[in-house]
Amino acid sequence: MTAYIVRRLFATLPVMAVVAVFVFFLVRFAPGDPAAIIAGEDATADAIAAVRAKLGLDRPMLEQFVIWTLHLLQGDLGVSIFSDLPVSRLIEQRLEPTVALTFSTLFVAVALAIPIGVIAAWKARKLVDRLAMAFAVLGFAMPVFVLAYVLIWLFSVKWGVLPVQGYSPISQGLWPFLEKLILPSVALGVTYMALIARITRASMLEVLAQDYIRTANSKGLATDRVLLLHALKNAAVPIVTVIGIGIALLISGVVITETVFNIPGLGRLTVDAVLKRDYPIVQGLILVFAAGKVLVNLAIDISYAFLDPRIRY
Amino acid sequence: MTTLADTAIDPPRRFSLGTAIRRNPTIAFGGVLLAILVLVGVFAHLIAGDPLRLSPVNRLRPPSERWWFGTDQFGRDVFSRSVYGARVSLIVGISVAAISCVLGLLLGLVCGYFRRVDAIVMRVMDGIMAIPSILLAIALITLTRPGLTIVIIAIVIPEVPRIVRVVRAVVLSIRSQPYIESAIAGGTKNAKLLWRHVLPNTMAPLIVQGTYVCASAMLIEAGLSFLGAGVPPEVPSWGNIIAQGRTFFQIAPWTILIPGAFLALTVLAVNLLGDGLRDRLDPRLARRL
Amino acid sequence: MSVDAVPVLQVRDLRTYFNTLDGVVRAVDGVTFDVGRGETLGIVGESGCGKSVTALSILRLIPPETGRIVGGSIRFDGRELVGLDEAEMKSLRGHRISMIFQEPMTSLNPVLTVGTQIAENVVRHLGVSWRQGLDRAREMLELVRIADAARRLDEYPHQLSGGMRQRVMIAIALSCEPRVLIADEPTTALDVTIQAQILDLMLELKEKLGTAIVLITHDLGVIAETAERVVVMYAGRKVEEASVSSLFAQPMHPYTRGLMRAIPRLDIEADTAGRRPRLQEIPGLVPILTRPIPGCAFADRCGFATDRCRAERPPSVEVRPGHEVACWETARVAEAA
Secondary structure: OHHHHHHHHHHHHHHHHHHHHHHHHHHHHHOOOOHHHHHHHOHHHHHHHHHHHHHOOOOOOHHHHHHHHHHHHHOOOOOOOOOOOOHHHHHHHHHHHHHHHHHHHHHHHHHHHHHHHHHHHHHOOOHHHHHHHHHHHHHOOHHHHHHHHHHHHHHHHHHHHHOOOOOOHHHHHHHHHHHHHHHHHHHHHHHHHHHHHHHHHHHHHHHOOOHHHHHHOOOOOOHHHHHHHHHHHHHHHHHHHHHHHHHHHHHHHHHHHHHHHHHOHHHHHHHHHHHOOHHHHHHHHHHHHHHHHHHHHHHHHHHHHHHHOOOOH | OOOHHHHHHHHHHOOOOOHHHHHHHHHHHHHHHHHHHHHHHHHHHOOOOOOOOOOHHHHOOOOEEEEEEEOOOOOEEEEHHHHHHHHHHHHHHHHHHHHHHHHHHHHHHHHHHHHHHHHHHHHHHHHHHHHHHHHHHHHHHOOOOOOOHHHHHHHHHHHHHHHHHHHHHHHHHHHOOOHHHHHHHOOOOHHHHHHHHHHHHHHHHHHHHHHHHHHHHHHHHHHHHOHHHHHHHOOHHHHHHHHOOOOOOOOOOHHHHHHHHHHHHHHHHHHHHHHHHHHHHOOHHHHOO | OOOOOOOOEEEEEEEEEEEEEEEEEEEEEEEEEEEEOOOOOEEOOOOOOHHHHHHHHHHOOOOOOOOEEEEEEEEOOEEEEEOOOOOHHHEOOOOOHHHHHHHOHEEEEEEEEHHHHHHHHHHHHHHOOOHHHHHHHHHHHHHHHOOOHHHHHOHHHHHOHHHHHHHHHHHHHHHOOEEEEEEEEEOOOOHHHHHHHHHHHHHHHHHOOOOOEEEEEOOOOHHHHHHEEEEEEOOOHHHHHHHEHHHOOOOOHHHHHHHHHHOOOOOOOOOOOOOOOOOOOOOOOOOOOOOOOOOOOOHHOOOOOHHHHHHHHOOOEEEEEEEEOOOOOHHHHHHHH
């Protein structure tokens, strides 16, 4: 198993390399003069030249690439154009809220979606199923920020039960931390929940038609054991796969959710960087988010081995 | 027991609208909803007033007979702006879907056919797919001047790999079919094979994926505009309207909820159409989701 | 061959219908039989004749969204199962009445260990600890003669051969020493040599545990080797019932005769050219079960059929002690032999 994990870890390197090369060349092959655009409309020639130097665009391409790659391998993501702070440090400072939001959303979504999907499959074509699937279809069409404002409007403005926005680090107490995460997690989680509930239902329906479920029923096992052990464990692989696919969705949503709820995480950092056209930060964030996604996929690949004994490494 | 149902043969029926809707309510509902929204988008200039006209006297008016959906902080009519927003969303959604499908189809066919190209292209696709689409679009937009075209391009890039994967999978599965293998062994030309057998088989999944890409593109565009990285702020896109409504959200929630509802409804319509088409055209995929 | 006074299972006029797009399918349409304690009853017929549905009906495992028992009675140990509440039914399944299925490759859960799949049945019904359940599982594996039972407990179905999986199914089914074991084509999916082993094992364990067996098969050969009594089914109905010896010595229903003529036989001498008599197939097709059949279901394919056969359903009549047949033309059929 360890050997497999190590092998898979190495297999992620080409993907990360592609991502790195992609962001490197994006700024170099972008239409127009990125340095001029970054420097702003009224920038002087000197200012533009300064930006160009900061981005390293004034040196030969090959040299740039070698230097950039060497820095990257040492964990050096470059320096912000505006604040001159190292991008890696900026990212580090903003990491906690984003990780907290991502995990709480993941938790909320999975904890609700799987029971919904299982019940829908169990009561297929009955009222519960139809309601659950209607919810899933609506939820999947709901833009994160629209839902976020609906939730804020209801829970904060009208009923005043939850804070409108903001973030409170976990070090300052658990409840303030959780309280401020509830609305963002739900807003961000609904799309994701819809996706997981649908795949859970579909996967469960397929499994419930299998011979071994009939065998389980012929043993007179309790319904929950048949559903949750015999069926769900067999349905798990596609569900986990979709949970992984959905991570990408979640990360895109994080950027927007943090903006709506004013959470000082990586998403806010991204938006601020975009508004200031601080490309090195955007570039660093892409690498970090892509690495996060690749690692999640790796974790999911490894989880298959625990879910399905037929998969051997 | 199942065989009884499976072997049941439907007697030929004459086409009737009633049956068609009953048999496929999703396509019918999604299609009609989308058709209405498209009409709204196309005839926006007839339906709505000027979406840009400022009227400082009538700031933040709640929905009423005069302003169906109220006004925003500049006194602009939210109804007119939302109606024009349909235009932007649909243009982005449809163009991204069309461009992604064409590019994805070409790349997918090439990948399915030529092993060596496949290895390289698919690595690149994996890399692009590792980047969250909104970030990829943001990165591109950071480096260029804002505009509709660049937004479309920025959304196309992350969407293409999805199409490529689907098309490639179809090509590979068809190539391994015995009848194709024997056709290849019999010396049938690649081009003919492609035209006669492969291309028609890619159409169903392509159309289905295309609708999903369209929905996803509209969501990304709205997200980008909302973040201030989309179409220029003066363009009345749903994302922009919502972004501009943020400051006064607590006193004028309609500035956000109305365009939000339009957006959700449009995405819903496209998704329903996609789901219906998938069930209809691609039962194998339908079983999986 | 003696049958105890009170049968362990009594099926009376069982009717199970399915709803399909084409209408109601009368999959089981008035079937009656008894199973004595410790007896082996064979149910034979071609695919689609309703024998598997009969089996699933006894365990009340017909998926409610597709079909249901519309009439008749199933008594287990004198207790009515039709209409019994689901909780009580669950406590009978796998405990008092258990079942093994045709496809050993797909009937075991691929993601649970063999030990878990046996032990859960024992724990569920006998109220023992999980430890004891696993001990019982090991015993059962030894009983069905799987070598190295302790190690096999931790293995998954994909690590076992088809024959071994069917042994595991038998181990599960017999783990609570049921009164009735329903075996639905237990050997059809297996190699011929394995088939014989599995059948022998079932009979041996039946003797040991005193379990009655309902053996469902399309194979008269299997019936001849294993069963004591036979029910022949056609189009959802019982057409003949007899002891194995009586049935093979003197089949009374034209359909049963047709089935027997369709068995390849090695005991008939080949002629000088090495040819054997041609196997005869039964002419015609099985009737469509969505249409009500007023008369005998076999009438359209039967050489003896009269107008009465087509109009009126023949009752099951005892023509010899213990030999029943549902046919209007018994006399003519007997002569023709």
